[in-house]
Every structure is written in C-alpha cells, then in structure tokens.
Amino acid sequence: MMVKKALRGAKRHRLSLIFLFVGSLLILFTILTLFNMIFRQLVLEPEGLLEAAADPVVIESIVLTLYCSFLATLIAAILGTPLAYVLARHDFPGKTIVESVIDVPIIIPHSVAGIALYALFMSRSPVGEAFSNIGIIFEDSMWGIVVAMLFVSAPFYVNAAREGFQTINPRLERVARTLGASQWKSFYKITLPLAVRHLFSGAIMAWARGISEFGAVIMIAFYPMIAPVLIFYRFTTHGLQGSQPIAVLLILICIGVFILLRTSAKYWEKKK
Amino acid sequence: MITLENVSHEWEDFSLKNVSFSVNKGEHFVILGPTAAGKTLILETIAGFYVPRKGKILLNGKNITQIPPEKRNIGFVYQDYSLFPHMNVKENVAFGLKMQKLPKREIETKVQSIMDSMGITYLQDRLPSTLSGGEQQRVALARSLVIDPDILLLDEPLSALDPRTRESLREELKRIHEVRNTTTIHVTHDQDEALALADRIGVIMDGELVQVDTPYMVFNEPVTEEIATFVGVENVLKGKIISNEEGVVVVETGNYQIRALSNLKEGEVNVFIRPENIILSKVRLESSARNSISGKISKVNQFGATFRIYMDNGLSALVTKHAIEELGLNVGKTVYASFKATAIHLIKT
Numbered sequence: 067m068m069v070k071k072a073l074r075g076a077k078r079h080r081l082s083l084i085f086l087f088v089g090s091l092l093i094l095f096t097i098l099t100l101f102n103m104i105f106r107q108l109v110l111e112p113e114g115l116l117e118a119a120a121d122p123v124v125i126e127s128i129v130l131t132l133y134c135s136f137l138a139t140l141i142a143a144i145l146g147t148p149l150a151y152v153l154a155r156h157d158f159p160g161k162t163i164v165e166s167v168i169d170v171p172i173i174i175p176h177s178v179a180g181i182a183l184y185a186l187f188m189s190r191s192p193v194g195e196a197f198s199n200i201g202i203i204f205e206d207s208m209w210g211i212v213v214a215m216l217f218v219s220a221p222f223y224v225n226a227a228r229e230g231f232q233t234i235n236p237r238l239e240r241v242a243r244t245l246g247a248s249q250w251k252s253f254y255k256i257t258l259p260l261a262v263r264h265l266f267s268g269a270i271m272a273w274a275r276g277i278s279e280f281g282a283v284i285m286i287a288f289y290p291m292i293a294p295v296l297i298f299y300r301f302t303t304h305g306l307q308g309s310q311p312i313a314v315l316l317i318l319i320c321i322g323v324f325i326l327l328r329t330s331a332k333y334w335e336k337k338k
Numbered sequence: 339m340i341t342l343e344n345v346s347h348e349w350e351d352f353s354l355k356n357v358s359f360s361v362n363k364g365e366h367f368v369i370l371g372p373t374a375a376g377k378t379l380i381l382e383t384i385a386g387f388y389v390p391r392k393g394k395i396l397l398n399g400k401n402i403t404q405i406p407p408e409k410r411n412i413g414f415v416y417q418d419y420s421l422f423p424h425m426n427v428k429e430n431v432a433f434g435l436k437m438q439k440l441p442k443r444e445i446e447t448k449v450q451s452i453m454d455s456m457g458i459t460y461l462q463d464r465l466p467s468t469l470s471g472g473e474q475q476r477v478a479l480a481r482s483l484v485i486d487p488d489i490l491l492l493d494e495p496l497s498a499l500d501p502r503t504r505e506s507l508r509e510e511l512k513r514i515h516e517v518r519n520t521t522t523i524h525v526t527h528d529q530d531e532a533l534a535l536a537d538r539i540g541v542i543m544d545g546e547l548v549q550v551d552t553p554y555m556v557f558n559e560p561v562t563e564e565i566a567t568f569v570g571v572e573n574v575l576k577g578k579i580i581s582n583e584e585g586v587v588v589v590e591t592g593n594y595q596i597r598a599l600s601n602l603k604e605g606e607v608n609v610f611i612r613p614e615n616i617i618l619s620k621v622r623l624e625s626s627a628r629n630s631i632s633g634k635i636s637k638v639n640q641f642g643a644t645f646r647i648y649m650d651n652g653l654s655a656l657v658t659k660h661a662i663e664e665l666g667l668n669v670g671k672t673v674y675a676s677f678k679a680t681a682i683h684l685i686k687t
Contacts, residue, residue: 235418235420237416237418237420238420238422238423240382240385240387240407240414240420241414241416241420241422241481242422242433243385243386243387243406243407243408244385244386244407244408244410244412244413244414244482244487245408245413245433245434245437245481245482245485246408246411246434246437246438246485247408247433247437248406248408249406251408251437255433256422259424260423260424
C-alpha cells in the first residue's frame with residue numbers, strides 16, 4: 067500500500083526526480099573532489115598538514131595571499147561602489163558597453179590577463195615607470211599581485227553592488243531629499259545602509275576570487291609567492307606529497323574565514 | 339501659495355504640456371485624472387526631482403524652478419509611503435529635523451508631538467515592515483508634516499488601502515488639514531476622494547490640465563466630453579442630513595429635500611445622482627420614485643448621442659433627442675425631475 071502510494075507520487079513528480087538525480091551528480095562532483103583531498107590529508111596524513119602549518123614559508127605565503135586580496139577588494143570597493151551606483155540608477159548611451167567591459171575579466175583567460183597586466187605595469191612601460199617614480203613597483207612585488215587580483219575580482223564586487231543598489235527604490239532617496247537631505251546625505255544615510263549587505267557579500271566574493279587567482283599573478287609577480295603559486299611550485303618540485311598539505315591548509319583557512327565573516331555579518335544585522 | 343506657469347517637460351513615455359495652475363495658501367488642491375496620466379510626475383516636478391524644460395514654478399512668489407529638492411521645504415508622501423526600511427518609526431519621523439540639525443531636545447519634542455497627534459506614538463520602536471498600510475501612511479504623513487512644509491504633496495495617498503482604512507484616513511486627512519491648514523496638492527484617480535477633500539480640482543488628461551474648478555463645477559459641468567466620461571457625469575448637490583429612519587435619510591439641500599438610502603446618521607453630505615437616472619416629466623409623477631422635484635430648464639447641451647438638460651434646481655438629466663421633441667424640453671420650461679431613493683449616493687463631507 068505504502069509502496070504503491072510512493073510509486074504514484076514518484077510518477078507525478080517524475081520530471082523533478084530525474085532532474086534532481088542528474089543535478090546531484092554535479093554537486094557530488096564538487097563535493098567528491100574537495101572531500102577526497104581534505105579527507106586523505108586530514109585522516110591519512112595528518113602529520114604532513116601539521117608540517118605545512120609549521121612551515122614559515124607556507125604561513126607567510128598564505129598571509130600574503132589573504133592580505134593582497136584584501137587590498138584588491140578594498141580598492142575594488144572604493145572605486146567600484148560609485149560605478150555600481152551610477153549603473154544602477156542611470157541610463158546613458160553606451161551603458162551596455164560599459165557593463166560588458168566590466169565583465170571582460172571574467173571571460174578572458176587569466177594568463178592572458180596576466181600578460182596584458184605585465185605589459186602595462188612592467189617597469190619598462192610608461193605606466194610602470196610613472197608608478198616607480200612614486201615608489202610603487204609591480205614586477206615581482208606585492209603591488210603586482212594586488213593589481214592582478216584587482217583585475218580579476220573587481221567584476222564580482224561591481225556586479226553585486228549594482229544589484230544591491232537596484233533593489234533600493236529611488237523613491238526613498240527622493241523622500242530623503244524632500245526632507246532636507248542633500249544628494250550626499252541621502253546616499254550616505256539611506257542608500258548605503260540599505261545596500262551594505264549586498265556590498266559586503268560582493269566584497270566577500272571579490273576577496274575569494276582574489277585569493278584563488280593564479281594565472282594572472284604568476285605572469286607579473288612569481289615572487290613573492292602567494293599560496294596558489296607556492297602550491298604550483300611545490301607540485302612541480304615535490305609532487306602531490308609536497309603540495310597537497312598546503313592546498314588543504316589554504317582551503318581550511320579560507321572556509322574558516324568565510325564562515326566567520328558570514329556569521330558575523332548575520333549577527334551584526336540581527337543586532338541592528 | 340504655489341504657482342505653475344506653462345510647465346512643460348518630456349519623459350520617455352509621457353509629457354506634461356503647458357501646465358499652469360495656482361494653489362492658494364491653506365488650500366487643498368486635488369489633481370484628478372485617470373491612472374497613468376502623469377500625475378506623479380507633476381508632483382515630482384513640483385518637488386524638484388525634474389527641472390521642467392519650459393515654464394516656471396513659483397513658491398510664495400519666489401522662482402524655485404532651479405532650486406534642489408532639499409531646499410524647497412516641500413513635503414512628499416508617495417503612494418507606497420516610502421518609509422525608510424532600516425529606521426524605526428521614530429527615526430523615520432525625526433529624519434527631516436535631524437537634517438536641519440536642530441538641537442536634540444527640540445527634535446524630541448517635535449517628533450513626540452506629531453506622533454501623538456497622528457496617534458502613532460505606540461508604534462515608535464517598530465520597523466516599517468511590521469506596520470499595516472494605514473499605519474505606514476500615518477507615519478509617512480507625520481514624517482513629512484514634522485518639518486512644517488510650505489506645501490504638502492500627496493501621491494494617491496489612499497488608493498493602496500482597504501476600503502475601511504481608506505475611509506478613516508480620509509477623515510484623518512481632513513482633520514489634519516483643518517488643524518494645520520497646510521497647503522496641499524493631492525493627486526488621485528478617485529472621485530470620492532477628490533470630492534471629500536478638495537477645495538478645488540484640476541482635471542488632468544494626457545499630460546494636459548483640462549479643467550480647474552470647484553468640485554461642484556467639475557462634476558456638474560465638465561467642460562469636455564472626455565472629462566464627463568471620466569468623472570462619470572454626476573449631479574452633485576450639497577446637503578445636510580436631517581433624519582434617518584431605518585436607513586431612509588432625508589437630506590435638506592436648501593431648496594428641497596431628497597430621500598436617499600444610507601447608514602449615515604447626520605452631518606453635511608454630497609449628494610450624487612447620475613443624470614441618466616433622472617426621469618423628466620411635464621407633470622409630477624405618481625410613481626415608486628421617492629423624489630420628484632420641479633425646476634425650470636436653464637440650459638440644453640449635446641453630449642454625443644444624448645442631451646443634458648440643466649435645471650435651475652441644480653439637477654441635470656440625460657435624455658434623447660426624441661424625448662426633447664416629444665416633451666418640448668426647451669429652455670424656460672418647467673419640468674419635474676424624478677428619481678429613486680436607491681439611485682442616490684451620499685458621501686460625507
């Protein structure tokens with residue numbers, strides 16, 4: 067009886083059940099890949115992980131990665147927030163072109179982006195020279211890492227921020243204006259607080275994207291080594307044994323930080 | 339006092355054409371028009387969100403056309419109330435005063451007093467998302483009134499509310515206007531709302547202001563057929579209820595009494611009678627119609643296929659050409675206008 071009922075139910079939802087099955091393969095693929103690596107390292111070779119965690123070179127490179135990506139995200143937020151607001155609020159000729167330009171870094175191969183960045187920022191180029199006059203050098207330096215990360219991660223921030231601003235009814239800003247708020251005040255008092263959740267999640271996306279960048283970074287700054295570059299280097303010199311522990315460590319730290327950020331954002335929102 | 343002089347502006351799919359009108363100090367002016375007639379855009383232009391391509395806006399004689407919204411001291415209440423969702427009721431109400439950088443104590447006193455008068459003090463710590471439509475509307479009104487605006491702009495203030503709340507807020511708007519006497523421009527597509535609140539009505543159609551008049555004139559003598567169709571061609575009479583016996587009320591209009599059905603017990607009312615519900619006869623009719631009022635024909639206007647006969651008793655009737663010929667309905671003739679008590683619609687003023 068029960069079986070019959072279940073079967074009838076299954077028949078009614080045939081489409082969804084098949085889709086669910088097919089879809090779960092994709093999820094399984096992701097989980098299996100990551101879990102396999104983490105599980106093997108944590109359970110079968112925990113000493114390798116501890117060794118990596120005690121290695122100052124590894125720790126330094128992870129800290130450098132997080133820090134450079136943080137700087138890139140900060141720059142993306144400072145320059146990207148006004149851009150996102152304009153795109154959300156105004157229509158102008160060529161807007162589609164601007165929006166496409168923003169998305170370009172997402173679609174071009176990152177080694178290509180790296181070559182392009184190198185050509186623009188290398189010390190022999192006019193731009194590189196101009197910056198070196200004020201003491202900023204990109205080739206094989208932290209700033210090279212930051213511009214590479216900024217290039218690939220900015221679209222994630224700008225798109226999230228734009229969507230955030232779009233969810234805010236412009237009437238709120240207008241009412242604020244009638245109540246005596248200047249354009250700046252109404253942005254600062256009304257729009258920004260209402261968009262902050264979107265801005266924050268855009269920043270997390272951009273930060274994560276920056277941390278994961280490899281292709282663009284090695285073209286302009288092989289040294290100092292960020293974690294993805296170090297992992298690649300150890301893989302080519304020491305194989306899986308030498309690279310996997312660092313990979314697992316990086317992944318665990320990233321997941322930890324993201325969970326921390328998400329929960330603190332939620333807590334902060336609740337408190338308000 | 340606010341004056342619009344030949345204001346023209348074009349938007350993507352709408353334009354204002356040579357809109358001119360004046361609203362006197364303390365007046366409640368209603369802009370009445372069908373949905374999507376650009377009524378909100380007029381208000382947004384007055385508030386300063388658009389600088390009209392042509393024309394001038396004068397506030398108390400001063401040209402404010404180029405002045406930004408925050409320097410106009412014009413209050414605005416949107417149809418969707420547009421309360422700031424991240425601020426509680428009290429913070430919403432206090433916003434305008436904070437922008438003026440008033441001392442904290444003064445803000446506190448003013449906010450408290452307006453919240454008390456609007457009956458929203460008990461909501462002060464709530465967020466807008468937890469309020470009903472009527473409550474949100476009161477908060478939005480309090481927020482715009484607390485800055486003591488020279489002009490209050492109301493964008494369809496009652497249309498998003500359920501009928502009962504609408505009724506009570508209409509009374510509230512009336513009361514606020516009586517107490518504060520704030521010059522108000524109010525747009526709506528709702529005729530009842532216009533009649534209940536307006537000192538004068540401006541009818542807007544296709545971006546043009548086609549008639550500016552007293553409610554009586556707009557409803558009784560619309561200047562175009564279009565307006566007549568939109569407002570529904572009504573006879574509107576002012577009167578006072580003198581009795582109500584089991585739902586049958588007697589309204590004294592000054593010259594005669596009208597019997598109607600209503601649950602109103604007393605007070606001043608507007609009496610609506612559609613001209614097509616009035617029967618004209620040469621002698622007083624003995625029929626089931628409870629009203630039969632004599633009057634002299636003062637005017638005959640053609641309205642498409644029908645004719646509207648105006649009488650000196652303030653009523654008008656819609657008849658066919660045939661009826662005019664058969665009954666000899668010419669100017670100067672005395673006739674009886676008969677209509678049923680059920681054909682009358684009463685609105686409290």
